[in-house]
Amino acid sequence: MRNRNIILLSLLVVIAMALTACPAQPGAAPAAPTQPPAQEAAPTKAPAEEAAPTEAPAEEAAPAETALTIWADDTRAPILEELGKQFEAQYGIPVVVTEKGFGNIRDDLKVAGPAGEGPDIIIGAHDWLGELVENGLLAEIELGDAADQFLPAAVQAFIYDGKLYGMPYATENVAFVYNPEIVEQVPATWSELTELAAELESAGVVKQAYIRQEGDPYHFFPIQTAFGGYVFGLTEQGYDPTDVGIDSPGSIAAATWLDQMYKAGHLKAGSAVDYDIMHAAFENGDAAMLITGPWALPRIRESGVPYAVTTIPGEVQPAQPFLGVQGFMINAFSKNLLLAQTFLQEFVATEEAMQAIFDADPRPSAFLPVREKITDPDLAAFAAAGENGLAMPAIPEMSAVWSAWGDAIVLISQQREAPDVAFKNAAAQIRAAIAGN
Numbered sequence: 001m002r003n004r005n006i007i008l009l010s011l012l013v014v015i016a017m018a019l020t021a022c023p024a025q026p027g028a029a030p031a032a033p034t035q036p037p038a039q040e041a042a043p044t045k046a047p048a049e050e051a052a053p054t055e056a057p058a059e060e061a062a063p064a065e066t067a068l069t070i071w072a073d074d075t076r077a078p079i080l081e082e083l084g085k086q087f088e089a090q091y092g093i094p095v096v097v098t099e100k101g102f103g104n105i106r107d108d109l110k111v112a113g114p115a116g117e118g119p120d121i122i123i124g125a126h127d128w129l130g131e132l133v134e135n136g137l138l139a140e141i142e143l144g145d146a147a148d149q150f151l152p153a154a155v156q157a158f159i160y161d162g163k164l165y166g167m168p169y170a171t172e173n174v175a176f177v178y179n180p181e182i183v184e185q186v187p188a189t190w191s192e193l194t195e196l197a198a199e200l201e202s203a204g205v206v207k208q209a210y211i212r213q214e215g216d217p218y219h220f221f222p223i224q225t226a227f228g229g230y231v232f233g234l235t236e237q238g239y240d241p242t243d244v245g246i247d248s249p250g251s252i253a254a255a256t257w258l259d260q261m262y263k264a265g266h267l268k269a270g271s272a273v274d275y276d277i278m279h280a281a282f283e284n285g286d287a288a289m290l291i292t293g294p295w296a297l298p299r300i301r302e303s304g305v306p307y308a309v310t311t312i313p314g315e316v317q318p319a320q321p322f323l324g325v326q327g328f329m330i331n332a333f334s335k336n337l338l339l340a341q342t343f344l345q346e347f348v349a350t351e352e353a354m355q356a357i358f359d360a361d362p363r364p365s366a367f368l369p370v371r372e373k374i375t376d377p378d379l380a381a382f383a384a385a386g387e388n389g390l391a392m393p394a395i396p397e398m399s400a401v402w403s404a405w406g407d408a409i410v411l412i413s414q415q416r417e418a419p420d421v422a423f424k425n426a427a428a429q430i431r432a433a434i435a436g437n
Contacts, residue, residue, distance in 0.1 A: 067094045068339050069119040071109070073102040075361045076123055082356075083347045093339060106132065113137045113333045120334040121343065126157040126325040129165055129394040138165045139330040139337055144345035146367075154366035157325035157391030162237040166327035167344050168366035169357050173321040173386035174219060174293045176312045179305060182206055182288040189315050190226060190257055193289070197266040200288065209266060211287035214273050215410040217402060218322060219291045220258070222312045225390070226319040227254035231401060232393050241397035241434055246405055247427035250316070255419035257315075259412050269415045282307075294363060294382045309381035323389035325366060400433035 068087070072080050077099045084095025098119065100108065106128050112118035114137075124132075132138045140163050143150060150168060158166030178186060182205060187193040197209035213219060221231070228250025233243030245251055261267045273281075279296060281287040283303035291312060292300075300307050312319035328348060330340045347353060354367035358374075364383035365371040374380040392398070408426035411417040417425075 066336070066339075067096050068121070068336055068343055069096045069098065070121045070123075071098050071100050071105050071119040072123045073105070074099050076357060079353070079356045079360060083343075083353055087343055087347050091342075095343070109137060109331065110135065113331050116333055118331045118333055120331055120336045120340040122329050122331065123169075123326065124166075124329055126166060126168070126327065127392055127394045127398075128329075129158065129160045130396045130398070132329070133160045133165060134396065137332055139332040139334065140164060141167060141330055141341060141344065143167060144349060146345070146349040149349070149368050151366045151368060151371065151387075153323055153387070153389050153391060154325045154327075157323060157394070158327055158329075159238050160394065166325075166329045167349065168325045168327035169348075169354060170326045170361070170363045171366050171383070171386055171389070172294065172324040172326075172363055173382065173389045174222065174291050174312070175309050175321070175382045175385035176289065177282070177292050177296075177300070177307055177309050178289045179282070179285070180308045181306045182285075183209075186310055187313050189313050190223060191315065193313055194257075194261065194264070194266065197261075198264070201266065206288045207286045208268070208281065209287070210261075210289045211273065211278050211281050212267065212290065213275055213278050214271065214413045215406045217405040217409055220254070220409055222291065222319040222321040223257070224251050224254040225321075226313065226315040226317065227251070227257065228316050229254050231405075232395070232397070234390070239393040239395050239398075241395055244427050244430050244434075246401070246408070246430060247424045252420050252423050253316075255408070255412055255423045258409070259415075259419040262413060262415055267413070269413065294379065297378055309378050309385070311381075311385045318388060320388055320390045321386060322392040323386055324392060327366070397434045400430050404429040404433070 068084070070080050070084075077097050080095070080097045084097060088094050102123075105122050105124055109118050109122055109132070129138070142164070143155070147155075151171065154168035154171050155164070158164055158168060176186070182200065183196070187196050193210055200206050200209045224230070229248055230245035230251065232239040232241060233245060234240070258267075262269045271277075278287070278290055279292070279299060282290050283300060283305045285305060312321060328344055330337065330344075334340055349367070351367070351369045354365055354370045355373075358365045358370050362376065362379060364374065364379060364386060371383055374383060393401075404426040408417075408422040411422045412419050
């Protein structure tokens with residue numbers, strides 16, 4: 001009922017604005033009302049100082065019929081078009097879906113949004129928030145009656161400065177992949193993995209029990225969190241850029257474990273292992289365990305190697321991989337904020353719609369009723385591995401982290417610097433870079 005009241009209020013606002021802008025002379029075109037900034041609640045009528053003119057300037061064209069516009073990629077567009085038909089059938093307002101390349105949506109919005117030529121709704125990744133919110137391009141949203149049906153970690157991903165800017169629909173994260181013919185019991189901790197590596201390698205069962213890409217902080221992050229480390233402190237308001245955790249005790253403990261793996265020969269120092277080398281070793285049976293993402297499933301399956309997917313080992317606490325989240329966001333310059341909100345709450349946040357989105361592009365759903373029904377065992381395992389994941393920081397300061405953090409891991413991997421020195425130096429570089437911004 002609440003949402004229905006919202007849509008009725010929205011329609012009344014549209015009608016009221018149109019009447020307010022009615023020209024003094026027959027045939028003159030009414031002026032389009034000015035939309036309030038995204039951070040402010042839309043008033044039920046235009047403030048006195050922003051009242052629509054009684055007659056539109058001659059150069060302004062008549063406004064188009066009210067319609068809800070959406071930018072989406074080719075995978076999601078057909079689904080949204082069907083939902084749009086339902087929305088129009090119920091409310092009489094058409095929905096226009098424009099298909100765009102996923103990577104083009106953000107850049108196009110930066111140009112079209114402020115010019116008043118952008119869509120009402122976009123789909124996008126949560127790590128766009130830093131740029132879009134800071135530039136005033138996104139409006140706050142509410143999840144409505146279905147709020148408790150979304151994965152909490154996915155919702156957290158769209159919180160920026162304590163405000164929610166997106167409705168999540170899918171998540172993505174890495175997990176632990178192993179060869180069940182070699183690894184009979186999955187290690188629960190990284191200490192247990194070290195012991196297992198020594199056993200398997202000394203017995204000649206496998207050349208390298210565990211393999212990882214050299215450097216690569218993204219895949220190292222869950223190991224770091226398992227030891228209690230972090231990148232930025234997390235508060236209710238979001239990530240705190242003043243709390244850099246690369247040199248925290250937990251992060252240094254993880255770096256020390258990595259150093260010991262190289263010193264013991266379980267990882268090969270200076271081997272320059274990249275993504276393809278890592279996967280080739282696993283798929284050839286030369287390595288038995290690795291951390292990777294669902295994007296690797298096609299090549300692993302095609303290789304024919306026995307494999308299984310499970311959660312990443314912990315240590316002093318459960319491992320938390322980075323969580324990538326995709327969702328719907330509302331353009332702050334939209335003239336249809338209430339309509340956009342209603343479309344998302346009533347037509348997207350449903351099990352039927354979220355199931356259709358999942359079926360079109362199978363990746364763990366952010367909508368719990370769909371996530372819990374995943375039948376593909378591998379996808380279900382990836383979903384389970386990401387249940388307590390941490391959204392990759394979307395704050396601008398994250399750009400200062402990757403290079404120094406990755407370099408520190410490389411220095412350890414190549415045995416060129418002690419783990420505590422490498423991570424303390426990286427943290428100092430990150431703080432300096434943030435301060436310079």
